Amino acid sequence: EIVLTQSPGTLSLSPGERATLSCRASPSISSSYLAWYQQKPGQAPRLLIYGASSRATGIPDRFSGSGSGTEFTLTISRLEPEDFAVFYCQQYDSSPGTFGQGTKVEIK
Amino acid sequence: QVQLQESGPGLVKPSETLSLTCTVSGGSISGYYWSWIRQSPGKGLEWIGHISYRGSANYNPSLKSRITISGDTSKNQFSLQLSSVTAADTAVYYCARHGHFCGGDCYFDYWGQGTQVTVSS
Numbered sequence: 670e671i672v673l674t675q676s677p678g679t680l681s682l683s684p685g686e687r688a689t690l691s692c693r694a695s696p697s698i699s700s701s702y703l704a705w706y707q708q709k710p711g712q713a714p715r716l717l718i719y720g721a722s723s724r725a726t727g728i729p730d731r732f733s734g735s736g737s738g739t740e741f742t743l744t745i746s747r748l749e750p751e752d753f754a755v756f757y758c759q760q761y762d763s764s765p766g767t768f769g770q771g772t773k774v775e776i777k
Numbered sequence: 778q779v780q781l782q783e784s785g786p787g788l789v790k791p792s793e794t795l796s797l798t799c800t801v802s803g804g805s806i807s808g809y810y811w812s813w814i815r816q817s818p819g820k821g822l823e824w825i826g827h828i829s830y831r832g833s834a835n836y837n838p839s840l841k842s843r844i845t846i847s848g849d850t851s852k853n854q855f856s857l858q859l860s861s862v863t864a865a866d867t868a869v870y871y872c873a874r875h876g877h878f879c880g881g882d883c884y885f886d887y888w889g890q891g892t893q894v895t896v897s898s
Binding site (some may be wrong): 726763768771 | 824839871884888889
């Protein structure tokens with residue numbers, strides 16, 4: 670199965686700053702079948718990005734995804750107070766689909 | 778707006794069978810794939826298995842011998858049974874819908890709120 674490794678484990682930033690989250694796949698993902706989710710305490714994950722770079726319905730354009738192969742990135746251009754949460758990547762290139770261990774974006 | 782709601786016992790005894798149901802409202806289960814996913818502090822998010830609108834199922838190999846996922850289109854529900862549970866099966870269990878134009882291997886665009894299941898005597 671494909672293992673996804675996210676970094677950093679925790680990102681401490683202030684509102685208005687730019688957040689860059691990394692997701693590394695091993696082995697590589699042959700397509701762009703990678704998604705990103707946001708999860709807040711006590712809530713289910715919420716789909717942000719699919720197909721590595723397509724925003725889900727209703728997701729603000731400050732969220733963007735990029736990458737291919739083994740390296741993928743989620744960028745939040747300017748952090749809003751409601752953006753602080755845990756973010757997960759997920760690959761659906763091959764079964765079983767797998768998730769990364771998460772990156773927590775916390776208020777500095 | 779599609780909504781999913783998990784239901785079932787919150788406490789299951791070791792060696793028994795965990796049974797959960799996901800009720801879908803605001804849309805039909807026909808035409809989509811549906812998954813069960815669980816989340817625990819030790820293992821993070823783990824895909825358990827899915828069922829298609831045609832009723833065919835696919836399971837995570839790590840759990841395959843213990844899982845049954847079935848659907849009931851008349852009730853707009855699908856269900857999970859996990860047998861021979863141990864403490865390692867303690868987790869929050871989510872049901873989720875696969876994205877549109879997407880088959881068995883897919884992202885998840887709608888999720889239930891999740892239900893905590895604890896395995897303990």
